[in-house]
Amino acid sequence: DTTSLTLLGLGDMGTALARAWLAAGHPTTVWNRTPARAAPLAAAGAEVAETAADAVAANDLVVVCLLDDASVRAALADADLAGKDLVDLTTGTPAEARARAAWAEERGARFLDGGIMAVPPMIGAEGSGGYVFYSGSRPLFDEHRAALAVPAGTVYVGEDPGFAALHDVALLSAMTGMFAGVAHAFALVRDEDVAPKDFAPMLAGWLAAMAGYVNGVAEQLDSGDYTRGVTSNLAMMVRGNATLLRTAEEQQVSPELLTPFMDLMRRRLDDGHPDEGTTGVVDLLAR
Numbered sequence: 001d002t003t004s005l006t007l008l009g010l011g012d013m014g015t016a017l018a019r020a021w022l023a024a025g026h027p028t029t030v031w032n033r034t035p036a037r038a039a040p041l042a043a044a045g046a047e048v049a050e051t052a053a054d055a056v057a058a059n060d061l062v063v064v065c066l067l068d069d070a071s072v073r074a075a076l077a078d079a080d081l082a083g084k085d086l087v088d089l090t091t092g093t094p095a096e097a098r099a100r101a102a103w104a105e106e107r108g109a110r111f112l113d114g115g116i117m118a119v120p121p122m123i124g125a126e127g128s129g130g131y132v133f134y135s136g137s138r139p140l141f142d143e144h145r146a147a148l149a150v151p152a153g154t155v156y157v158g159e160d161p162g163f164a165a166l167h168d169v170a171l172l173s174a175m176t177g178m179f180a181g182v183a184h185a186f187a188l189v190r191d192e193d194v195a196p197k198d199f200a201p202m203l204a205g206w207l208a209a210m211a212g213y214v215n216g217v218a219e220q221l222d223s224g225d226y227t228r229g230v231t232s233n234l235a236m237m238v239r240g241n242a243t244l245l246r247t248a249e250e251q252q253v254s255p256e257l258l259t260p261f262m263d264l265m266r267r268r269l270d271d272g273h274p275d276e277g278t279t280g281v282v283d284l285l286a287r
């Protein structure tokens with residue numbers, strides 16, 4: 001399968017996508033607001049369109065990878081989308097994806113939203129582990145799956161066009177928490193005689209070992225029994241938090257990344273759940 005396709009957006013990610021499709025033999029028409037960014041791709045065999053509307057007219061399969069949803073709306077304003085298969089790989093919120101899907105369908109296009117779980121160097125690199133969450137039109141996904149699988153793996157998560165963004169942002173949000181923990185840990189050891197490079201493998205190993213925690217949370221949420229399989233209970237962990245905070249103080253490190261989560265653990269404990277783990281915090285977060 002070497003379906004021809006159009007790609008709007010030649011930032012770091014769009015350029016990596018275009019290179020992957022060209023390398024796999026897919027005739028690719030590209031467009032970028034700032035035309036200079038298309039030159040290296042023209043040299044690699046891409047057709048360069050002068051306007052976004054021309055680029056859209058060139059192929060049935062149209063992929064967009066722009067800064068944000070507002071730039072997608074702006075770039076496609078003058079394009080005729082009737083009969084097109086629009087795949088939006090721009091990061092956005094679930095509500096933005098749902099609104100963009102309705103907007104595209106009103107213009108006669110089928111719509112698939114994507115959330116890219118990879119950085120540009122992983123695109124088109126065999127075995128990189130990078131993939132894209134897709135949601136929206138299942139027929140579009142099935143028809144173009146082979147082309148979509150060229151730059152990265154494909155994971156279809158549902159007909160609701162908001163689901164790709166929902167999954168994408170949920171993973172990024174968890175990653176943000178991990179980055180916060182990593183920053184605090186390095187801040188603790190920083191001014192001591194601990195080389196960051198010696199500490200890093202211990203920290204990475206610990207985080208990898210703790211990843212299984214996710215499955216325990218899922219089982220507890222499924223069963224509704226938040227004490228199931230708990231090995232460290234909330235009462236014990238809240239006591240332990242005091243040691244984490246005293247250590248931060250000793251090391252003259254701000255506790256500001258730790259305290260929001262610790263406050264929620266304390267609230268759940270005070271609500272009378274000493275034998276749970278931390279899953280009850282999920283309930284506290286629901287607005």
Ligand code: NDP
Pocket residue numbers: 009010011012013014015032033034037065066067068070071072074075089090091092116117118119120
């Ligand atoms: P860049 O900042 O490198 O590129 C942004 C692109 O959007 C450029 O092509 C830019 O055009 C275009 N653009 C911005 N505003 C407008 C507008 N109003 N009208 C038309 N075009 C516009 O971003 P990336 O390529 O890195 O990212 C693209 C998308 O991919 C984003 O949604 C990002 O979240 C997502 N993504 C990126 C990852 C990464 O690691 N880079 C990882 C996962 C997802 P111009 O050249 O003219 O400025």
